[in-house]
Amino acid sequence: MTDKDTALFLEQVGDELKKCVKCGACQSVCPIYLETKQEKYVARGKIALSQAASEGRLPYTDEFDSALHNCLLCLSCVEVCSSNVRVDKIITAARSSLVREKGLPWPKRMAFQALRSGRWAQNMFFRSGSIAQTMLFHRLPKTSGLRRRFPVPGVDKDQVVPRLATRSFRSRHGSYYPAGDTTQTVIFFTGCSANYVFPRIAEATLWTLGHVGRSVHIPAAQMCCGAPAECHGDQDTVHELARKNLYALAEKYPQAPVIVVCSSGGYMFKRMYPGLVHPGEENRMAADLAARTYDISEYLVHKVGLDLLGAQIINPVQIPTTYHDPCHLNRGQGVHVEPRKLLDLACPGCSVPLPDADRCCGLGGTYGLNHRDMSKAILEHKTQAIKESGAGQIATGCPACMIQLRDGISRTGLKVEVKHTVEVVAEAMGWKETNL
Amino acid sequence: MSIVQALTPHFHPDQVLCAEEDLLCYAYDATGKSFMPKAVVFPRNPEDISKVMQVANEHRVCVVPRGAGSGMTGGSLPESGGIVLVMTRFDHIVEIDTENLVAVVEPGVVTSQLHKAVEAQGLFYPPDPASMNFSTIGGNIAENSGGMRAVKYGTTKDYVLGLEVVLPNGEIIHTGSKCLKDVVGYNLTQLLVGSEGTLGIITKAILKLLPLPEAKKTLTATFPSILDAGKTVSEITRRKIIPTTMEFLDRHAVWCVDQYLQIGLASGAGAFMLIEVDGDLDQVEKNIEKVHAVCADNNALDIQVAETPEGQNELWRMRRSVSASLAHLKPVVKINEDIVVPRASIPTIIKHIEDVGEKYRVQIVNFGHAGDGNIHLNVLPQAEQVDAAHQAVEEVFDWVIELGGRISGEHGIGTSKREYIHKNLDTGAIAAMQAIKKAWDPNNILNPGKIFPEVLPWEYTSSTLDQRVNISVAGICL
Numbered sequence: 001m002t003d004k005d006t007a008l009f010l011e012q013v014g015d016e017l018k019k020c021v022k023c024g025a026c027q028s029v030c031p032i033y034l035e036t037k038q039e040k041y042v043a044r045g046k047i048a049l050s051q052a053a054s055e056g057r058l059p060y061t062d063e064f065d066s067a068l069h070n071c072l073l074c075l076s077c078v079e080v081c082s083s084n085v086r087v088d089k090i091i092t093a094a095r096s097s098l099v100r101e102k103g104l105p106w107p108k109r110m111a112f113q114a115l116r117s118g119r120w121a122q123n124m125f126f127r128s129g130s131i132a133q134t135m136l137f138h139r140l141p142k143t144s145g146l147r148r149r150f151p152v153p154g155v156d157k158d159q160v161v162p163r164l165a166t167r168s169f170r171s172r173h174g175s176y177y178p179a180g181d182t183t184q185t186v187i188f189f190t191g192c193s194a195n196y197v198f199p200r201i202a203e204a205t206l207w208t209l210g211h212v213g214r215s216v217h218i219p220a221a222q223m224c225c226g227a228p229a230e231c232h233g234d235q236d237t238v239h240e241l242a243r244k245n246l247y248a249l250a251e252k253y254p255q256a257p258v259i260v261v262c263s264s265g266g267y268m269f270k271r272m273y274p275g276l277v278h279p280g281e282e283n284r285m286a287a288d289l290a291a292r293t294y295d296i297s298e299y300l301v302h303k304v305g306l307d308l309l310g311a312q313i314i315n316p317v318q319i320p321t322t323y324h325d326p327c328h329l330n331r332g333q334g335v336h337v338e339p340r341k342l343l344d345l346a347c348p349g350c351s352v353p354l355p356d357a358d359r360c361c362g363l364g365g366t367y368g369l370n371h372r373d374m375s376k377a378i379l380e381h382k383t384q385a386i387k388e389s390g391a392g393q394i395a396t397g398c399p400a401c402m403i404q405l406r407d408g409i410s411r412t413g414l415k416v417e418v419k420h421t422v423e424v425v426a427e428a429m430g431w432k433e434t435n436l
Numbered sequence: 437m438s439i440v441q442a443l444t445p446h447f448h449p450d451q452v453l454c455a456e457e458d459l460l461c462y463a464y465d466a467t468g469k470s471f472m473p474k475a476v477v478f479p480r481n482p483e484d485i486s487k488v489m490q491v492a493n494e495h496r497v498c499v500v501p502r503g504a505g506s507g508m509t510g511g512s513l514p515e516s517g518g519i520v521l522v523m524t525r526f527d528h529i530v531e532i533d534t535e536n537l538v539a540v541v542e543p544g545v546v547t548s549q550l551h552k553a554v555e556a557q558g559l560f561y562p563p564d565p566a567s568m569n570f571s572t573i574g575g576n577i578a579e580n581s582g583g584m585r586a587v588k589y590g591t592t593k594d595y596v597l598g599l600e601v602v603l604p605n606g607e608i609i610h611t612g613s614k615c616l617k618d619v620v621g622y623n624l625t626q627l628l629v630g631s632e633g634t635l636g637i638i639t640k641a642i643l644k645l646l647p648l649p650e651a652k653k654t655l656t657a658t659f660p661s662i663l664d665a666g667k668t669v670s671e672i673t674r675r676k677i678i679p680t681t682m683e684f685l686d687r688h689a690v691w692c693v694d695q696y697l698q699i700g701l702a703s704g705a706g707a708f709m710l711i712e713v714d715g716d717l718d719q720v721e722k723n724i725e726k727v728h729a730v731c732a733d734n735n736a737l738d739i740q741v742a743e744t745p746e747g748q749n750e751l752w753r754m755r756r757s758v759s760a761s762l763a764h765l766k767p768v769v770k771i772n773e774d775i776v777v778p779r780a781s782i783p784t785i786i787k788h789i790e791d792v793g794e795k796y797r798v799q800i801v802n803f804g805h806a807g808d809g810n811i812h813l814n815v816l817p818q819a820e821q822v823d824a825a826h827q828a829v830e831e832v833f834d835w836v837i838e839l840g841g842r843i844s845g846e847h848g849i850g851t852s853k854r855e856y857i858h859k860n861l862d863t864g865a866i867a868a869m870q871a872i873k874k875a876w877d878p879n880n881i882l883n884p885g886k887i888f889p890e891v892l893p894w895e896y897t898s899s900t901l902d903q904r905v906n907i908s909v910a911g912i913c914l
Contacts, residue, residue, distance in 0.1 A: 019763060021770070023466045024506040028546070028569035037524040037544075039461035039505070048470075052460050063457040080569075082760040 005097045006054050012093040017054070019085045020047045026077035026087070031360045031378045032070055040067045043077035043087040050094045060101055068094050070371065072364030072378075073231050075331035095233030104234060112237045115192075115224040116244075123168060126196040130164035156372060160410045162197050162403050169199035170218060177206065177216040185215040185253050186299070189245075189269075191262035192224050193399030200433065201399060204426035205261050205296055211312065211429060212304045217256065221248035227264035227328075230272065231365050242268075242276050246285045257303065258293045261422060263329035263398035264365065269293040270333055295329060296422045297338040297397060310345050312429045317347035319417075321424065322391035324382070324405060325358040326398030339397055339421045346428035354394070355385040363404035375404075376411075383408035386416055393417040395424045439497045439519065440475045446487045451478045462520040465505040465512045466567075467852060473500070473514035478522050482600065482608045482639040485521065489606035489637075492519060492881050500883050501633040503544065503575030506567045508772065509850030511579060511632045515885050523574050526639060529553050537645045538597060538614050543574025543638045550643075560648040562589035565846065574638045580630030582846030584681040587807030588714075589646075591846065593629045600640035601628060604877035614642055627872070632848050633883040635876050649714040652680070653724040654748040657736040658705040662686050665707040666783030668734045669806050672711070673779070675730065677723050681712040682807030683755050686786055689762075689803040693754055696761035705737060709806065710755050712748075758803050767799075767816035771825055775836045776845030779809035788835040789813060796828040797821070810845035833859055854889045 010017075026043035027033050033042035040049065046067055052058035068091060077087045104112070133146060146163050155161060169190055186209060194202040209216050223244045229237035249258055260266040270293050273286040294302075300309060323343055330336045336358070343351045362368060362378030386394055386409065394409075394416055396402060405418045440454045453459075453476040464470040474497065479485045492499045498518035505512050514520050526542035529550065533539070534557055541550060547568040554561050564583035565571055571581070577599070582591040598612025612618055612625040628636055659665045665684055672679065685693065685708040693708075694701045701708075709731075713723040724741060731739050742748045762770060777785045786802060793800040798821050804812040813832060817825035833843050833856055843856050857866065870888060873880075 021466065021763075022464050022468050022505075024504050024567070024570050026570075027504055027506075028548070037527070038458075039522075040457055045461040048460055048464060049457060058456060058460065061457065063455055067457060082756075083763045084760060 002101070005100055006056070009050075009054055009093055009097045013050075013086075013090045014054075016086050016090050017047060017051050019083045020044065020081075021083055022048070023082070025080050025082065029076040029080045031072060031074060031076070031362060032374060035374060035377050041070050043081075043085070046071065046094075047085070047087070047090060050090055053094070060098060065098060065102075068098065069367075070374070072327070072360050072362065072367050074327040074360035074364060076327070076358075076360065079331045092230055092233060095231070096235045097233075099233040099235075104232070108232055108234070112229050112232075112234050115226075115229065116237050116240050123171065126164055126168065126192075130166055133161075133164055156376075158411055160407045162406070164196055165199045169195045169202040170220070172199075173206070173218060175218050175220050177210055177218075179210050179213050179215045182215045184213065185217055185256050187249055187253055187256050187258045188216050188218045189222055189225075189249065189258050189260050189265060189293075190218065191260060191265040191399070194261050198399050198402065198420070201261050201420040201423060203433070204420070204423045204431060205259065207431045208296075208300070208422060208426045208429065209259065211426075211431070212300075212308065214304075217253055219248045219251065221251070223248065225262075225265040225268040226272075227268050228365055230268065238272075239276060242273050242286070243282060245269075246273070246277070246282060246289060249289060250285055254288075256292070257299060258289065259296055259299055260293060261296050261397075261420065262400070263295070263326035263332060264400070266293055266295045266335075267328035267332035295333060295335050295338070295397060297342055298333075298335055300422075300425065301338040301341050306341060306345060309342070309425070309429075313345060313348075314430045315428050317393070317424060317428055318350065319347075319392035320350045320352045320390055321347040321393040321395060322352050322354040322386070322389045323357060323421070324354060324361065324386075324394055324396040324401060326396055326401045327358075327360050327364075329397045330358050335397070339395065342421055342425050343395055346425045352389050352391050354389045354391070356381070357385075359385075361401050361404045361408070363400050365400060368404060379404055379408040383412050383414065387412070387414060391416060393419065393424070395419050395421045397421050437495075438474075439491070439495055442491050442495055443475060443477065443488070443519070446491070447477065447484065451480070451484070452476070453478075462502065462505070462522065463514065465502075465507050465510060467508060467510045467513065467850075469510060469513055469851075471513055471515050472517065473520045474517050476520045476522060478525050480525060482602055485602040485637050485639065486606040486608060488519060488521060489602060489604060489881070493605065493879055496879060496881070498881050498884050499637075501574075501578070501637045503572030503578075504546070504567070504570050506571045507575060507579060507850065508774070508847040509579075509844070509852045511848055511850040511883070511886060512575070513851060515851055521637065523572065523637075526574070530640065532557055532559070532645075533614070534559065536614055537647075539643045539645055541573055541641055541643060543572060543577070543641065545573045547571050547573055547576055554645055555648055558648050560646045561595065561643060562646065563592045563595060573641060573643075577629055577638055577641060578631060578633045579848040580846070582805070582808070582810065584683060584712075584805065586805065586810070586846075587682055588678045588680045593626060595644045596625055596629050596641060597644050598642035599625050599628055599638055601636035601638055603636050604879070604882040608639070609636075612642065616644075630848070632850060632886050634873060634886050635882070637882070649680075649716075651717040651720040651743075652712060652714040652748070653720050654742045654751050655711045655713075655724060655727055655731070655739065656751045656754065657709050657711075657731040657739045658690070658701055659707040659709065659731075660704055660735055660737065661706040662786045663783050664734045664736070665709050665806065666780075666786075668709065668730055668736075669782065670780055671730045671734065672727060675726060677713070677726055679711050679723070679727065679807060680714045681710065682805070683710040684708065684782075684803060684806035685755065685758060686802040688799065688801040689758055692761040692765065692801060693757050696764050697753065697757055699754070701738075708754060710751060755803075758801075762801060762814055762816065765799075765816055768819050769817065769822060769825075771815040771817070771829060773813040773815070773829055773832070774810065774844050774847040775813055775832065775841055776808070776810040777836055777839045777841035779807065781839045781841070782806055782809060782811070785811065785835060785839055785841070789832055792828050792831050792835070795831075796824040798825045798828055800828065805845075808845070809841070830856075849887045851886060854885075854887055857887070857889070 039045040226238040226241035368375035502512040526544040530540040565581040687706040
């Protein structure tokens, strides 16, 4: 690290580094350590390396780079740490000083550029992805997944990748859907995945909110939450996206609850934005956004209420349904009771537990793309657990987890449907999928 | 020839690491200290270890065995460089023999994984060090780890029936057996238990199992003073009840946790106790009632009982949060000692510790295992108080010895307490131990420098006294 870099790095996470007493508890939960049993892949090892780098004892080697990037940011080490070390902060700060020193590789640079440059460029980015997909992949019957036709870098022969929507959710919808009671307006932050990859989640959310009497505002100026850039250490992009979202989500209904359906989006708004922007007006806006952000399951359970929802269940689910905890929803936001309550309601008598439900599925945003074998090895535990649960349907609160779970399930030949919690709830309340 | 060059012809490239990044990651343990090794080796079988020992003897390079690196006293620190031998790939449970009630395991098996595996068959492996979710059986045996359940079930030593061990000269030997009675020759098994990796490298262990108790109940109580808690412990013992666990927090620890968790404990709470009883259902019912009555008789302010796992978890929260709550105070170092006294002497030693703390004006927080007299003494000095803190610890040690106690109950001596062993062991005993070490490891290759101080106390001169190693241990113990 350069002196300036070291100073910035230590300013950001020096206290966190000091808190680590090297007890080794992170070894009991780190999905990557449990596969490799190698110290440089566990939080304690990465902290030791970061300390050495910040003290000038270790240069930025490729080995160090690879150890730093071998992290899912699943927060399981943060949860188990009795000294409360924010390992995630250390890793992302170290990655960003790596970016400052070496720059971003061009594919990442282009992707983040597209994410931060507004709706038109974003749409182009995903649209061209969708067209490229139809050329490179063939569709799998009865699922919305694809398998490759020709060798594609980073994609296995038997890997199921999600099909990008030909038209995004937001491009097919207006910005305001009034319901019976317009005093109860909520803001819907779709996130990229529900907008471009799984518009069905967004449709189910919009329908459910309307069905329980909420008017829904879908701000056109909303942007990517910044999670991918955050975990790759591109702090400039994160800052820009955070600032744009703060204004987009406060513009028309500055008091209204903000509903998110992706775990990383909720995590960014609640836990990351407040520390990102500098003191002042934007900082106040970030604290305000954090306080009025709700995961859809949280909103339904606490703000709509189980009694009201229960009365709406006209089409209860009959197949055994289980639930996978997304890392950024469970550990990141402390939301794990609410989705289960919703599923108990929607699937009366057939909601079944998943062994080690809170164990990471191994996708970790883009981790799975760059570390295919490790990601698959971690996923294997999850598919095994799904098999053991005996479920015919698995719900979760994160579109990225859904991609990974579908891949694992198809790989092992299981017959298990993967859905977002809100899809299961909406279906039980009588939602019928219209032409998407 | 470097030691790495000497090792590589005998191993797969994956097995020998020498990159700076890897060496940095095997330089430390839970003491927070760090010493760079020259090479890291991942053996796959006992023969690999024999090979390492042969090469090491030939080149006079030391070898430090390591499990999870979670030790509190430096047992796995490569203090003199050399080779770190990482045993984590020996992670198979070879056999759970339900007819003989034994398990045969490799040393890299994580303690709580063994718990899970045997409990699934209705069996029980009682040793439960606080680090059980990540510490390995090999490390537990080498350090003779204790735990919360020691009150009723004893420590690791009570469960090791036999071992497969690679000696410092590379020879593979077997000690003990599956037999409950075994008096053939010296009891090398028990010599190796607690030898802190100085006499041999464990490659397999035969462990005794018990039937899993049918039921368990947990009780917590707060008391006006540690004296009341101490009387409770004595009275429970007098009534012939042996609880599984009896944990306590002194008033400073209670204050820290209360601040940290914002529980709002009864005002005037000067001590907290957690007591667990297990056994047959009706016996558990009877005993928890008796324990409840004893607590009430001894001025308990607030008593809670839980029988469901969720309820028990909630009661444990207070005890489990102590370490985190101490970190919250942000001391410059946390000196974590592990003294043990005969259990009836707990109130006396706590009183002495408080006096010592006042004398040296340092904050000392005590918690630990009231049922077996093992106290985790945490000295939390601010920047200018570090020297005073070390003096305070030394004075506490003297009180411990006066009461017939020991300077370490379950953490071991390693590097952090070696300069004090003469307080507990007489000259002849230390000499006998060193003679064993010399006979087994004439080249002083295996984990050298641990347990015994380089300069023995009776050889001290004023200059060596000045140079002695600080005992600061920045570790934690839950």
